[in-house]
Every structure is written in C-alpha cells, then in structure tokens.
Amino acid sequence: MSHEELAGGQARNAKRRKVEFRTTLEDLEGRLLLSAARPLRLRQSAALIHQQSTAKLGKAQALQQQRAQAAALRAQAAARTTNLGVGANRLRARGGMRVNISPTINVNPTINVGGSTSNPTVNPTISPTVTYPTTTASTTTTTPATQTASTASTTPSTTTNTATKPTTTTTTTPNRPVTRPGAIGSWTNVTRPNGPTVKPSTPTQTTTTTTTTTTTTTTPPTTTTPSTPSTTTTDPTTTTTTTTTDPTTTTSTDPTTTTTTPTTPTTPTTPTAPTFADGTIIRNEQTGELGYYSGGKRGLISPPVAAKMGLTTDKTTSVTNDDFNAVPKGPDYYPEGIFVRSDQTGEISRYSGGTFHVVSTPVLNYLNVGVNDVATIPAAQYGATSKGDDYFPERTLIQNQQTGEIDIYFSGQRHWISVPVAQRLNIQPSQLVVISPTQFNGVSQGKDYFPNGVYIQNQETGEISRYQDGQRGVVSSPVASKLGLKATDLISVSASQYNAVNQGADYFADGMYLQNNQTGELAEYNGGQRHWISTPVATQLNLTPAMLTIIGADQFNAIPRGGDYTPPAPDPTATV
Numbered sequence: 001m002s003h004e005e006l007a008g009g010q011a012r013n014a015k016r017r018k019v020e021f022r023t024t025l026e027d028l029e030g031r032l033l034l035s036a037a038r039p040l041r042l043r044q045s046a047a048l049i050h051q052q053s054t055a056k057l058g059k060a061q062a063l064q065q066q067r068a069q070a071a072a073l074r075a076q077a078a079a080r081t082t083n084l085g086v087g088a089n090r091l092r093a094r095g096g097m098r099v100n101i102s103p104t105i106n107v108n109p110t111i112n113v114g115g116s117t118s119n120p121t122v123n124p125t126i127s128p129t130v131t132y133p134t135t136t137a138s139t140t141t142t143t144p145a146t147q148t149a150s151t152a153s154t155t156p157s158t159t160t161n162t163a164t165k166p167t168t169t170t171t172t173t174p175n176r177p178v179t180r181p182g183a184i185g186s187w188t189n190v191t192r193p194n195g196p197t198v199k200p201s202t203p204t205q206t207t208t209t210t211t212t213t214t215t216t217t218t219t220p221p222t223t224t225t226p227s228t229p230s231t232t233t234t235d236p237t238t239t240t241t242t243t244t245t246d247p248t249t250t251t252s253t254d255p256t257t258t259t260t261t262p263t264t265p266t267t268p269t270t271p272t273a274p275t276f277a278d279g280t281i282i283r284n285e286q287t288g289e290l291g292y293y294s295g296g297k298r299g300l301i302s303p304p305v306a307a308k309m310g311l312t313t314d315k316t317t318s319v320t321n322d323d324f325n326a327v328p329k330g331p332d333y334y335p336e337g338i339f340v341r342s343d344q345t346g347e348i349s350r351y352s353g354g355t356f357h358v359v360s361t362p363v364l365n366y367l368n369v370g371v372n373d374v375a376t377i378p379a380a381q382y383g384a385t386s387k388g389d390d391y392f393p394e395r396t397l398i399q400n401q402q403t404g405e406i407d408i409y410f411s412g413q414r415h416w417i418s419v420p421v422a423q424r425l426n427i428q429p430s431q432l433v434v435i436s437p438t439q440f441n442g443v444s445q446g447k448d449y450f451p452n453g454v455y456i457q458n459q460e461t462g463e464i465s466r467y468q469d470g471q472r473g474v475v476s477s478p479v480a481s482k483l484g485l486k487a488t489d490l491i492s493v494s495a496s497q498y499n500a501v502n503q504g505a506d507y508f509a510d511g512m513y514l515q516n517n518q519t520g521e522l523a524e525y526n527g528g529q530r531h532w533i534s535t536p537v538a539t540q541l542n543l544t545p546a547m548l549t550i551i552g553a554d555q556f557n558a559i560p561r562g563g564d565y566t567p568p569a570p571d572p573t574a575t576v
Contacts, residue, residue: 272326273296273323273326273327273328274319274323274326274327275296276293276317277293278293278294278295279292279293279294280292280293280317281293281301281311281315281316281317282298282316282317282318282319282324282327283313283316283317283318283319283324284319284321284324284325285318285319285320285321285324286320286321286324287321289324290306290311290316291324291327291329291333292333293327294330294333295330296327296328297327297328297329297330298324298327298328298329298330299329299330299331299332299333300329300332300333301332301333302332302375302377302381304340304375304376304377305333305334305335305338305340305375305377307375308335308338308374308375309335309338331354331384331385332381332384332385334351334385335351336351336352336353337350337351337352338350338351338375339351339359339369339373339374339375340356340374340375340376340377340382341371341374341375341376341377341382342376342377342379342382342383343376343377343378343379343382344378344379344382345379347382348364348369348374349382349387349391350391351385352388352391353388354385354386355385355386355387355388356382356385356386356387356388357387357388357389357390357391358387358390358391359390359391360390360435360439362433362434362435363390363391363392363393363396363433363435366393366396366433367393389412389442389443390439390442390443392409392433392443393409394409394410394411395408395409395410396408396409396433397409397417397427397431397432397433398414398432398433398434398435398440398443399432399433399434399435399440400435400437400440400441401434401435401436401437401440402436402437403437405440406422406427406432407440407443407445407449408449409443411446412444413443413444413445413446414440414443414444414445414446415445415446415447415448415449416445416448416449417448417449418448418493418497420491420492420493421449421450421451421454421491424451424454424491425451447470447500447501448497448500448501450467450491450501451467452467452468452469453466453467453468454466454467454491455467455475455485455489455490455491456472456490456491456492456493456498456501457490457491457492457493457498458493458495458498458499459492459493459494459495459498460494460495461495463498464480464485464490465498465501465503465507466507467501468504470501470502471501471502471503471504472498472501472502472503472504473503473504473505473506473507474503474506474507475506475507476506476551476555478549478550478551479506479507479508479509479512479549479551482509482512482549483509505528505558505559506555506558506559508525508549508559509525510525510526510527511524511525511526512524512525512549513525513533513543513547513548513549514530514548514549514550514551514556514559515548515549515550515551515556516551516553516556516557517550517551517552517553517556518552518553519553521556522538522543522548523556523559523561523565524565525559526562527562528559528560529559529560529561529562530556530559530560530561530562531561531562531563531564531565532561532564532565533564533565534564537565537566537567540567541567
C-alpha cells in the first residue's frame with residue numbers, strides 16, 4: 001500500500017473519531033470567584049490531546065496526525081474571538097458581575113479510529129486543567145501517592161543526557177482554584193478545520209507537543225524506597241525532607257541536615273593540695289624553691305632570706321613539683337625581726353607583724369647593724385611588702401637634732417623626758433640616738449615619761465606622789481616622814497605636768513604598821529590592803545609608837561581591809 005493511500009484512509013477514518021469531554025456542573029460552579037478588579041475576559045480553552053503513536057503506524061500516518069491537530073488548532077483559534085463576545089454579553093445580562101473563573105475540567109476522551117490497520121487509543125487518562133487567568137499565582141502539581149523517593153548516597157555523581165519520548169505540555173496560568181459543579185459536555189469532529197464549535201463559553205486550551213531532552217544526574221549507588229509525595233522524617237539530630245514534584249520524575253530536594261548539639265566544656269579538675277603542719281618548710285624537689293607552709297598557703301622564702309635563716313636541706317621537707325604548686329601561694333615569708341635591704345635603693349627595713357619598718361642610719365649605727373647582717377633582695381620583692389612606722393628599739397632614747405628634746409620610745413610612741421627627770425636618770429650623750437626633726441616628729445607623742453619608783457612634787461602645792469606604772473600615789477606627810485624623804489629625793493615638776501599623771505591609791509610601803517588617829521586601831525599594810533592587828537598580837541610584836549605611822553581616819557578607812565594579821569613564827573636559829 002502506498003503512502004498516499006495510507007494517508008487518504010487515515011483522513012477518512014479521522015471523520016469517524018469520537019471525542020468525549022466529561023465534566024460536572026459542580027466542577028464548573030466550584031471554580032467561580034467573584035471579583036471587582038476588572039471586567040471578565042473569557043478565553044477559549046482547548047483540550048490538549050496527546051496521541052501516542054505505536055510501532056505499527058508509519059511515518060506518513062504520524063505526519064497526517066500532526067496536520068490534523070494543526071488544523072484543529074486553527075479552527076479553535078478562529079472561534080476564540082466569537083466566544084469572547086458571547087461570554088461578555090452573557091455576563092452583562094446577569095447584572096455586570098465581574099468574576100474570576102478558574103474551572104477544572106476532567107476530560108476522559110475516547111477516540112475510535114476506524115480502518116483495517118489500526119485502532120489506537122490516544123491518552124485515555126489525560127485530565128487537562130482549564131483556567132481563566134486574571135492574576136498570576138503559582139499552582140503546584142501534587143505528586144501521586146504511588147511515587148517513589150530516591151535516597152542518594154554520597155559517592156561521586158555522573159551526568160548523562162537522555163532523550164525522552166515526546167510528551168504533552170499543558171500551558172496554564174495558575175489561579176486560585178474554586179471548585180464548582182458543571183454539566184457534562186462533548187465535542188465531535190475536532191479534526192475538521194472549519195467544523196462547528198460547541199459550548200463557546202468554555203475556554204480554549206493550548207496543546208503543545210514537545211520533545212524534551214532531560215539531563216539526568218545519577219549518583220551511584222541509589223536506593224529506591226516507597227514514599228508519600230511529602231515525607232518528613234524527624235530525628236533528634238537529623239532531619240530529612242523528600243519532596244516529589246513530577247509524576248514521572250522522583251527528586252530528593254532537601255539533603256540531610258545534621259544538627260550538632262554543643263557540649264558543655266569540662267573544667268579540668270584541680271589536684272587536691274597536700275597539707276602540712278604550720279611552720280613546715282617545703283622544698284620543690286624539681287626546682288629547689290622553698291616555701292613556708294602556714295594556714296594552708298606557702299610563702300616564698302627567697303635564697304637571701306633562706307641564707308640568713310641558716311636553712312639546710314635536712315631542715316626542709318621535699319615534695320614533688322605538682323604537690324608544691326598545688327599549695328596556694330601566699331605572701332613572701334620573712335622571719336620576725338629580720339633586716340632586709342633593697343638591692344636598688346639600699347634602704348633597710350626590719351620585718352615585724354607582716355610589714356616593713358624603715359631603719360634609719362642613726363638607728364642602724366646605734367644597733368651596730370652592718371651589710372652582712374641584712375638580707376639583700378630584689379627591689380620588686382622588697383616593694384611588694386607594705387610598710388609601717390619607722391623602727392626604733394623599745395626604750396630607745398631619741399633626740400631631736402634641731403631642738404635637742406629628748407624622748408624615750410616604747411609601745412610605738414615617744415614620751416618626753418623633762419630636764420629634771422633626765423638629770424635624775426643621769427642620761428649621757430652616748431645613750432642618745434639623734435635623728436632628724438622630720439623623723440622625730442613623725443613618731444606619735446604619748447604622755448610624759450617618769451621612771452617607776454621616783455617621787456615627784458607639785459611645784460605649786462608641794463604635794464608629793466610616788467610614780468608607778470603610769471600612775472601617781474599620794475604620799476602623805478606622816479608617810480613621807482616615816483620614809484625619810486629629802487628634797488634631793490624629789491623631782492620637781494609643774495602643776496600641769498603633775499596633774500597630767502593619773503592619780504591612783506595613796507602610797508604606803510609594804511610592811512608598814514598603820515594606826516587610826518581616831519580609834520587607835522592597828523593594821524599592817526601589804527599588797528594594797530590593811531590587815532588588823534589584835535592587842536595580843538601587838539603585845540607579841542612588842543610594837544612601840546616609834547614603829548607606827550599615824551594617819552587620819554579617812555585615809556586609814558580608804559585602804560581596803562584584808563585578813564587579820566598573823567605574825568611569822570620565830571626563827572629558832574636567831575640570836576637575841
């Protein structure tokens with residue numbers, strides 16, 4: 001059979017084709033959406049027909065099919081203009097409503113092709129989507145539930161180009177879908193170029209047959225597992241999202257994302273510090289460094305200090321380097337009373353009570369302290385220890401170089417020594433430490449100084465007191481007579497200086513026999529108390545008036561009373 005006969009037979013058979021489009025009124029009504037944006041422009045939609053050619057059809061038959069389809073498209077395009085006018089008139093007749101229509105028509109065409117050679121079925125499952133676009137939106141084609149998702153491994157990928165069979169692409173402008181019921185419609189003789197057009201209100205759909213070349217990227221190896229169109233797998237640390245976007249293509253659109261949970265940094269454990277008895281001198285066996293252990297801490301003993309302390313290895317406790325460093329470090333250690341010297345300034349201080357006390361040159365000379373008697377340490381170490389008042393030995397006689405004033409230093413203060421007291425003490429120049437006025441005045445001043453046991457006399461009243469431990473005790477005339485005090489035994493002081501001394505109890509010498517001038521009561525004074533003497537004891541003692549000190553009743557009664565007096569036992573070895 002020739003190609004011409006085959007083509008002619010195909011044309012005759014095409015007349016007997018039957019195309020049936022099925023839809024429902026609910027589908028069409030559900031796609032209507034009222035809008036006031038602008039008047040509706042109705043566009044004819046054309047059914048996309050994808051005719052699959054079989055192996056039995058020749059090239060001429062395929063060419064005839066393409067020509068028939070082209071003729072149908074031209075006929076539908078010619079009818080589009082007429083349909084637009086008709087659709088607009090209908091809308092205006094209904095009250096001028098402005099609607100956006102995006103119906104979906106499910107088409108299940110059945111084409112019967114006559115002839116003795118073939119009876120093909122063209123796209124029996126095609127369901128084209130017909131829309132009336134007024135605005136641009138995005139429409140996503142939902143993947144059937146029977147699709148499969150591909151899980152790609154991490155091996156290197158290869159790319160191949162594969163030519164696929166012709167597919168039918170339906171060009172649509174997305175809109176918000178509105179489902180509305182509609183009636184069932186049918187078309188016949190779609191291959192006639194000038195054939196009648198049924199249902200002019202239905203938009204025309206543009207059907208384009210294209211041959212697509214798909215570039216497929218394969219990643220070996222590939223594991224195929226069934227999945228739903230959108231599957232999300234949640235894992236405490238991994239999230240995998242697989243999305244299938246095409247009925248014939250399975251694509252893994254989201255790689256596996258791994259979230260790493262941050263870990264809390266661990267703090268290195270500090271080794272437990274060893275403990276020692278306070279006063280232990282520990283030695284680092286690796287470096288030889290010495291430390292004085294006290295109160296859970298170690299104080300550095302520098303080599304110069306260690307030399308002055310006379311430390312040897314047998315006097316220290318050897319510990320490992322780790323144990324030595326595990327003991328917290330405290331202030332540098334100095335033995336009480338050590339003299340240290342700065343290697344930079346040459347200043348010398350005496351360490352006492354945790355502080356340095358500067359020792360001036362006159363005091364160093366007085367103490368006869370030389371360079372060999374001090375520990376010379378670095379200036380940085382010397383300056384790390386705080387400083388207190390200047391150092392003076394207790395009861396040192398210091399003299400103001402400018403005024404000649406003489407004071408005695410004790411308990412952190414200087415106490416003035418008047419000229420009469422200095423004469424009584426017979427102070428010699430060699431006993432004095434002459435210092436600068438600045439240093440002299442830098443020492444705080446205390447009360448005037450009197451040596452214990454001296455008798456001081458008020459220049460104004462003539463009253464006599466005995467000085468003892470910072471207090472004065474009044475010496476009455478009977479007591480002064482009994483003591484045999486003379487003017488040369490007294491230190492004359494001003495009234496203000498006399499009254500500046502705190503007054504204590506009246507003075508009586510221990511072992512003195514006292515008599516109340518009113519009652520005649522006898523008592524022996526001892527240890528700050530009076531002890532009553534009975535008549536038999538007085539007879540036994542053979543007390544005479546010359547042995548008694550007669551004082552006033554007030555003074556007698558002011559003395560605290562102790563136990564009765566008991567004379568000592570006679571000494572058998574004593575000679576009469």
